[in-house]
Amino acid sequence: MSPSADISQKILFVDDEILLLKSIKRQFRREFDITVAESGAAGLAALTEQGPFAVVVSDYNMPGMDGVQFLNAVYRRQPESVLVMLTGRADLDLAIEALHNAHISRFLNKPCPKQILQDTLSDGLEQYRLRMSERLLQAQLQQANQELNLLNNRLEILVAEKTRALQLQYRHVANLARMTHSHTVIAALIAAVTELTRIESMSLWLSPHLDHRFTRHHPMSPEPAQCDLSACPPGLMANILQNKQIWLHQPASRLPIGDFDQRFFPGPPLMSVPLHSKKGLLGLLNLAGEPKAFSADILDALAGIVDVTTTALQSHWHREAFEEAQDAIITALAKLSEYRDPETGAHLLRLKKYCGLICRALANNPAYRENVTPEFTEDLIRSSPLHDIGKVGIPDAILKKPGRLTAEEFEIMKNHAAIGGDTLRAVYDQYPSQSFIQCGMDVAYCHHEKWNGSGYPQGLKGDAIPLAARILALVDVYDAL
Known part of the structure; x- marks a missing residue:
């Protein structure tokens, strides 16, 4: 099917x-x-x-x-x-x-x-087609794996080869379901193809915008390798683009391989596997080495791995673009206070940068390594712009006052921590799976707490202050110096 x-x-x-x-x-x-x-x-x-x-x-x-x-x-x-x-x-x-x-x-x-x-x-x-195609493919792989277990022992050698290919294919699909970033999908593809073909010399060229402008994603180099295939000269690559199927080197082939073709391979061209989406050519996976025969099962599994990876890559690129847009909206919402506090806008962008720098340093410190995970770092960077969102509830007469605040005015100003924290708590209660909202709630509530307990609004002391709020408080003061 x-x-x-x-x-x-x-x-x-x-x-x-x-x-x-x-x-x-x-x-x-x-x-x-x-x-x-x-x-x-x-x-x-x-x-x-x-x-x-x-x-x-x-x-x-x-x-x-x-x-x-x-x-x-x-x-x-x-x-x-x-x-x-x-x-x-x-x-x-x-x-x-x-x-x-x-x-x-x-x-x-x-x-x-x-x-x-x-x-x-x-x-x-x-997008719906991609979701359903991946689901259908997983069902097919499970069914095929069950059917293989019923084959006669006389086909043991053939079954072993087919089983290895299908199990690798199914394991790759299961691994893709746990991936959180497109770069891990790319790494998983390289690992799966290496294990399946026992070929280690390969390159992967991708064109996310389907415009025939390709960038090499494996192996990586300090200067990104790029090439435009919209005007491909006659030869191997032109043949691959035209046929839209796996190309395997045949010793008797007279197909010319020129310098332009060779740049796409890390060695003698052996095989090229196109990554096709419904809208066009998304990438090329090129293997290099001495001529070698591959069974039909290996080639079928290779095609399956590439197809499901293409679907996963598109899905991750779509999600990552959505998350980038989501972060932009979060920053835009936080910048509401910029219209009432003119120093807020650029300040928010600097805070995100400083939080990332401190988290990466703390992650190398044994005392913090367990808590400062990549997920913690990402949550803090994303939520840091929300720390002063409560200022939208402070009267302009106090927020924009050029001189020193009176004691009564300062008490009103201190309310912004509770206003911001309460606002984000209401959001977190609705969406508890959004960990960065919980992080934002911590920094909104506690970024004015002090280590000696003299801060506000709760007068927390020492380690009772959430680590995210301590980091945010440090970079907030540093940026104000």
């Missing part, structure tokens, strides 16, 4: 504005298979009766069940669907809620231009 077989192409659009639903269905009648519903309840009924839906788009401001409640209900019933929020509201609460709702893939303002909505729906269908 093809990984793309029986994958839904249907889109569910939920909005309480009937005229808008009719307009959307009319505008996209040729491009998409769209089902519409006028409420969250009607949308859930459509999900049950007509699903599955690849993409679900919902308005936020609907009577009864709002958009966030509806999309969360969709996620519980059909977690593979790509969820999109469409709304005319732009308040801070909605932005924070949508930002930390990990199930929502895209957030669009209303009214949304037709082209943006069309691109979003097309991207959503592709």
Whole structure:
């Protein structure tokens, strides 16, 4: 069965504005298979009766069940669907809620231009296809592995080779499911192909934007190796690009291999495996060495490993782009205080840099190594801009006062720590899986505590002050010097 077989192409659009639903269905009648519903309840009924839906788009401001409640209900019933929020509201609460709702893939303002909505729906269908293809491939591998165990002992040698290839393929898929960054996916691909083919000399060229401009990601070098294949001269690489399948060197081949072709291989060209996505050529994995024969099972497993890795790479690149956008929104929200405290904006960016430097130094100190993990460092860097978010609750007359604050004014100013901490606690209670929000809550509450207990708001002392808040307090004071 093809990984793309029986994958839904249907889109569910939920909005309480009937005229808008009719307009959307009319505008996209040729491009998409769209089902519409006028409420969250009607949308859930459509999900049950007509699903599955690849993409679900919902308005936020609907009577009864709002958009966030509806999309969360969709996620519980059909977690593979790509969820999109469409709304005319732009308040801070909605932005924070949508930002930390990990199930929502895209957030669009209303009214949304037709082209943006069309691109979003097309991207959503592709993202859904990638999710389902990976799921189907894992099921195929499990079934194949079970069937192999029933083969006759007389096929022991053949089964051993096939089993090794399939087990490696399945193990690679399982490893990919635990990966958190695209660079670890690349490393896993190199390791799996090395183990499968027993070839160590290889190079990996990737074109994330599918524009035929390739960068070498393995082996890495101080100066990144790049090459444009949009105007490829006749020869080996042109043949590989044209055939779109695994190329294996044959001793009797008369295919010319020129200097341009050779630069893509770390030695004598042996094999080239293209990484194809639905939209184009994403990469090339090139092996080098003396001519060697590979069994059909090895080549099939190699193709499977490359296919699932291509899907995983696209998924991680999409997620990493989303997280970069998420960090930008967090910083933007934190910069709300910049409009009331002109020194805040650049200060936030410096704090992120200083926090990273201190965490990397502490990670090498035996006394802190256990606590200052890469996850802790990432959480602190991401949440540090939120430490003074409570200043939005301080009156301008105090926040912008040029001179020294009175004792009464200082007491009011001190409230910003509790305001910020309470705000982030409310968010964390809703989204406890977001560890960086908990870190942000710690630094918001405690970045004015002092080691000797003379700080505020709780008068914490020594190790009772969270480590994240101690680091933030240090860099905050350092930046102010």
